[in-house]
Amino acid sequence: EPEVTxxxxxxxxxxxxxxxxxxxxxSNHLYFYWYRQILGQKVEFLVSFYNNEISEKSxxxxxxxxxxxPDGSNFTLKIRSTKLEDSAMYxxxxxxxxxxxxxxTFGSGTRLTVV
Amino acid sequence: xxxxxQDPGPLSxxxxxxxxxxxxxxxxxxxYFMWYRQYSRKGPELLMYTYSxxxxxxxxxxxxxxxxxxxxxxxxxxxxxxxxxxxxCAMRAAGNKLTFGGGTRVLVKP
Numbered sequence: 271e272p273e274v275t276x277x278x279x280x281x282x283x284x285x286x287x288x289x290x291x292x293x294x295x296x297s298n299h300l301y302f303y304w305y306r307q308i309l310g311q312k313v314e315f316l317v318s319f320y321n322n323e324i325s326e327k328s329x330x331x332x333x334x335x336x337x338x339x340p341d342g343s344n345f346t347l348k349i350r351s352t353k354l355e356d357s358a359m360y361x362x363x364x365x366x367x368x369x370x371x372x373x374x375t376f377g378s379g380t381r382l383t384v385v
Numbered sequence: 386x387x388x389x390x391q392d393p394g395p396l397s398x399x400x401x402x403x404x405x406x407x408x409x410x411x412x413x414x415x416x417y418f419m420w421y422r423q424y425s426r427k428g429p430e431l432l433m434y435t436y437s438x439x440x441x442x443x444x445x446x447x448x449x450x451x452x453x454x455x456x457x458x459x460x461x462x463x464x465x466x467x468x469x470x471x472x473x474c475a476m477r478a479a480g481n482k483l484t485f486g487g488g489t490r491v492l493v494k495p
Contacts, residue, residue, distance in 0.1 A: 303481070311487070312486065313475075313483075326480050326481050328482070361429070363428070373419065373434055381426075
């Protein structure tokens with residue numbers, strides 16, 4: 271069964287450093303998403319991406335965050351200057367179409383720890 | 386009032402019992418309702434999707450939506466130890482964004 275692949279599975283970074291979280295969505299999917307889950311809290315929407323541009327973003331997704339699809343297969347989330355409160359699981363997801371019955375497929379996540 | 390509320394549990398049931406999960410919501414713009422299962426240290430996995438009010442059945446799973454009460458449910462029949470996980474409800478209005486509940490931890494004891 272096709273999978274969304276995320277690397278690394280765990281990243282530790284120092285406060286103020288830049289991190290790039292990487293995702294390989296399912297190959298025929300067109301819509302891409304990042305969500306995050308702070309320990310013990312809800313899964314929260316960060317951003318959606320379609321046709322090489324952001325289609326929707328949350329208030330969490332401020333100027334410190336950016337997304338990119340640098341080639342035909344990868345989808346990345348960059349955090350420019352990490353803060354302690356950025357520590358969370360970051361999930362990438364993709365879907366074939368926008369209609370909600372085409373369920374999103376989530377990756378297994380990257381655990382980001384900011385120290 | 387939180388946009389989506391879900392009892393965190395844990396909900397402990399014996400194997401073979403019916404598991405009953407629910408969420409309430411406040412945003413009347415939500416049109417699409419989903420249930421995800423999340424195992425520890427894994428991403429959410431879509432179980433059920435429903436649109437508008439009504440019931441939907443898929444194997445051992447039944448999802449119900451009551452838009453008039455802003456209440457959705459998931460029932461798992463003949464529960465198995467492998468059903469032990471966290472169950473997340475999620476909802477969507479017209480855009481792309483999914484709004485999740487906090488999840489209910491379910492433990493099915495053999």
